[in-house]
Amino acid sequence: MKKITITKRKSINLILQFIFYLYLKQVPYILTLFTIIMEFKPRIIAFLCNWCSYTGADLAGTSRMEYKPNVRIIRVMCSGRVEPTFVLKAFANGADGVLICGCHPGDCHYQEGNYRCLRRYMMLQKYIRQIGIEPDRLKLEWISASEGKQFAELVNSFTEKIKELGPSKIKDIIKTFA
Amino acid sequence: MEEKKPKLKLAVYWAAACGGCCVSVLDVHEKLFDIISAADLVFWPIALDTKYHDVEKMPDSYIDVTLFNGAIRNSENEEMAKLLRKKSKILVAYGSCAHLGGIPGLANFTTKDEIFKRVYFESESVTNEKNVIPVPEYKAEEGSLFLPSFYNDVKSLSQVTEPDYFIPGCPPQSERLLEVFKAIVSGAELPPKGSVIGAEIKTQCDECIRKKTENKRIKKFYRPWEIKDDGVTCFMEQGVLCMGPATRAGCGYRCIKGNAPCRGCYGPPPGTPDPGAKMMSAVASIIDEKDPEAIERVLEDLADPAGTFYRFSLPVSLIRRKIL
Numbered sequence: 001m002k003k004i005t006i007t008k009r010k011s012i013n014l015i016l017q018f019i020f021y022l023y024l025k026q027v028p029y030i031l032t033l034f035t036i037i038m039e040f041k042p043r044i045i046a047f048l049c050n051w052c053s054y055t056g057a058d059l060a061g062t063s064r065m066e067y068k069p070n071v072r073i074i075r076v077m078c079s080g081r082v083e084p085t086f087v088l089k090a091f092a093n094g095a096d097g098v099l100i101c102g103c104h105p106g107d108c109h110y111q112e113g114n115y116r117c118l119r120r121y122m123m124l125q126k127y128i129r130q131i132g133i134e135p136d137r138l139k140l141e142w143i144s145a146s147e148g149k150q151f152a153e154l155v156n157s158f159t160e161k162i163k164e165l166g167p168s169k170i171k172d173i174i175k176t177f178a
Numbered sequence: 179m180e181e182k183k184p185k186l187k188l189a190v191y192w193a194a195a196c197g198g199c200c201v202s203v204l205d206v207h208e209k210l211f212d213i214i215s216a217a218d219l220v221f222w223p224i225a226l227d228t229k230y231h232d233v234e235k236m237p238d239s240y241i242d243v244t245l246f247n248g249a250i251r252n253s254e255n256e257e258m259a260k261l262l263r264k265k266s267k268i269l270v271a272y273g274s275c276a277h278l279g280g281i282p283g284l285a286n287f288t289t290k291d292e293i294f295k296r297v298y299f300e301s302e303s304v305t306n307e308k309n310v311i312p313v314p315e316y317k318a319e320e321g322s323l324f325l326p327s328f329y330n331d332v333k334s335l336s337q338v339t340e341p342d343y344f345i346p347g348c349p350p351q352s353e354r355l356l357e358v359f360k361a362i363v364s365g366a367e368l369p370p371k372g373s374v375i376g377a378e379i380k381t382q383c384d385e386c387i388r389k390k391t392e393n394k395r396i397k398k399f400y401r402p403w404e405i406k407d408d409g410v411t412c413f414m415e416q417g418v419l420c421m422g423p424a425t426r427a428g429c430g431y432r433c434i435k436g437n438a439p440c441r442g443c444y445g446p447p448p449g450t451p452d453p454g455a456k457m458m459s460a461v462a463s464i465i466d467e468k469d470p471e472a473i474e475r476v477l478e479d480l481a482d483p484a485g486t487f488y489r490f491s492l493p494v495s496l497i498r499r500k501i502l
Contacts, residue, residue, distance in 0.1 A: 084455035084462075088496040105468070112468075119462035122473050123483065127458060130287075130484040132501035170501055177331055177498050 042162040044071045045090040046099040046155075049079045051109040052144045053101035059148030067152035068159040071099065079103070079140075080113025084124050087138060091128075094171040097137045097162040101151070104142040114142070134165055186217035186242045186363060189233075190272075191262055192224065193255035194282045194332065195248030199273040200224040202349035203245065206356055216363050217242075230258070236265050243362060245272040246341065247349075249282040249493065250333040253314075254326035263339040268362070270375075271334070271341040274348040274443045277374075278453075279334045279493030281348070284485060286492050286499035290330040334493050343369070345376040348443035348490060351429055374445070377428030381447050382440050385427045388412045395466035399479035402439060413439040414464065419486060424450065424457035443490050452496045454487030 048054040054075045060067065076082055079102025087098050100121060102114040121140040129135050139158055143151050192200055200222070204210065220241060221228045244266040250256050263269050274280040285293065298304065298311050314327040335341050345358060354376035361368070369375055378385070390412045400417045407413075413420035413434075421442030422434075429444050446453035467473045480486065488495050 084458045085450075085452050085496070088452055088455050092496040115468045116463050118470065119465050119467075119473050120459055122470070122477055123458045123462045123480075126477060126480070127454070127483050127487070130482070130500075131497050133497070170497060173501055174498055177333070177337070177493075 040163060040167055042070050042096040042159055042167075043094060044097040044099055044155075044159065044162060045095045046071045046073045046101065047076050047079070047082045047086065048073055048143075049081075049102045049109075049114070050075055050077045052103035052107065052142075053079070053151070055145035056101070056143040056147045056151045059146065060152045061148075063148050065148060065152040067155045070159045070162075071155050078108065078110050078113035079117035080108070080110065080115075082117055082120070084120055084127075087124060091133060091137070091168065091170050092174055094168070096165075096168045097139070097158060099154075099158055100138075100140045101143045101154075102140075104144055107144065133168075133170065136161055136165060137168065187220045187240065188213070188217040189219070189221035189241045189244040189262065189266065190224070191221065191244060191246050191248075191258060193246065193248030193258065193276070193335075194251035195273065195275050196281070197224065198349045199245075199247030199275075202273075202347075202352055203355065205349075205352040209356060213359060216359075230261075233261060233265060238264055239267050241266040243268045243270060243359075245270050245345075246276050246335055247271075247273040249275040249279050250329070250335065250338050251282060251285075252326040252328050256329075256333075256338050257326075259335055259339045263341075268343065268368075269339070269341045270358075271336065271344045273350055274346060274445065274490045276335040276341070277344045277346045278445050278491040279332055280443075280490050283332045283334070283491070283493040284489070285332050287484070288500065289502065290328055294328075331499055332493050337493065342371050344372075344374045346374060346426060346444045347377075347429055348441075350376060351432075353430075354428065374426070374448070377426050377444055379448050380427050382422035382425040382427050382429075382431065382434075382444070383412075386412070386422055386431055386434055388434060391415065394464040396461075396464050396476065397466050398476060407437055409437060419461065419480070421457060421487075421489075423460040424453050424487075441489055442487075445491060453491045454484070454495055457487045458483070 048057055054073070057073060079100060082100050090098050100117065102117050103109065105114060108114040118140065121138070125135050125138060128138060141154055143154065190200060190203055206213065219226060221233055241262070244262045246259065246262060246269060248255065250259060271277045275282055294311050298306055299309070312325055312328070314325055316323045345354065347354070358376050383390070389410050394415055396414070396417050398417055399419060402418050405416055405418060407416065414422070418439050420439035422440045424446060425440055425442045426444040426447045433440055442453065442457070446456060450456050465473060465476050467476055492499070
């Protein structure tokens with residue numbers, strides 16, 4: 001009886017040692033995995049207009065261009081459809097950045113939807129600066145249907161910018177509120 | 179002896195408010211006698227000497243209707259809001275402060291520390307050599323003294339408890355209060371819980387008496403004193419910012435009748451999560467410029483967009499307070 005227990009203990013020890021050895025070998029991998037998990041991954045909401053920018057983003061995809069996976073694209077019929085409420089709601093629900101893309105000035109499918117978007121964007125910029133959100137978290141850019149490359153570059157540069165700014169505090173502050 | 183219908187029990191309480199809402203209840207003038215004949219006022223700090231502990235002694239759901247005005251600024255406000263919720267059958271958020279946070283809600287542009295610094299140290303009329311600031315608990319020789327603790331954020335009533343109805347306005351129009359009161363007394367079927375009563379469902383512009391055209395184009399914003407108002411044309415068409423497009427109707431457009439643009443105290447129309455954003459959207463679409471620099475120039479005239487568009491509604495807006 002006694003002997004068996006000793007061997008059992010020994011074997012358990014051996015197994016543990018083996019696991020520990022395996023573990024030691026994995027340490028660098030685990031560390032890199034850990035840093036990847038802990039790394040700040042910005043969540044970016046992009047409102048793209050159906051006629052130019054969404055098609056542009058589609059072109060980036062079909063041309064197999066690589067760009068950062070941090071944007072969540074929402075297709076709207078026109079950039080003029082993007083209400084300030086949409087942008088603020090995105091921020092309130094935890095978006096780290098909001099990107100609005102529309103047709104180039106003069107190219108709007110509905111003639112002047114993108115000008116309305118521009119004015120709302122500028123008004124919003126003024127508001128978010130006052131309320132304490134970094135103005136860089138909101139960006140408006142014109143992307144035409146042929147500008148897949150520009151879209152990919154825009155997403156990359158905007159993601160980098162948001163990474164520099166760090167995670168948005170808005171959602172946490174709202175949580176403490178009510 | 180003739181059996182009488184039991185009288186209604188009515189309470190009015192003020193939290194972080196200016197007192198205007200309580201005065202608006204008195205503004206029903208001689209009709210106050212009708213109210214008193216139909217209801218007993220059991221708790222009303224501005225007019226009666228009922229103490230908090232008297233309210234605490236009341237059985238639950240003892241009060242029929244409580245008109246709660248004022249925002250939630252400190253722990254006393256919150257405690258009373260929860261107490262009155264327990265003691266009342268119908269709790270009404272009365273006035274803009276209880277409904278949306280109101281003017282006190284603008285304090286959310288700053289913090290508790292900033293407010294204390296300004297009020298107790300920097301204010302021109304204050305000398306505070308010992309650097310005394312209010313603390314929730316103070317130990318004196320005779321024992322501990324307590325003060326309500328001051329919150330960092332101003333909240334609306336619905337953010338701390340569940341009011342049944344909302345009556346908007348700064349202050350609510352007394353006629354509307356009478357209508358609501360009559361409906362309750364007559365036992366008419368009440369609207370579903372959580373609805374805004376004593377107001378319309380359309381926007382201010384919809385019932386405004388000023389002359390409006392489709393051609394709204396703004397090249398420059400004016401302050402009301404900068405223009406010679408003709409008394410007829412829509413304020414927005416004259417370049418004066420008017421909150422009408424994003425404000426619920428029902429006040430009887432009194433400000434407009436007095437030749438002043440709407441400030442938005444009746445809050446957003448139904449289905450609008452963020453009144454200021456709606457207003458920004460409306461204003462931006464009528465600016466008559468396409469060039470970014472020109473738009474910037476027009477927007478420069480708006481000195482304080484956040485304070486203007488969220489004058490009464492900052493605590494219930496999407497972002498709720500200044501992010502620091």
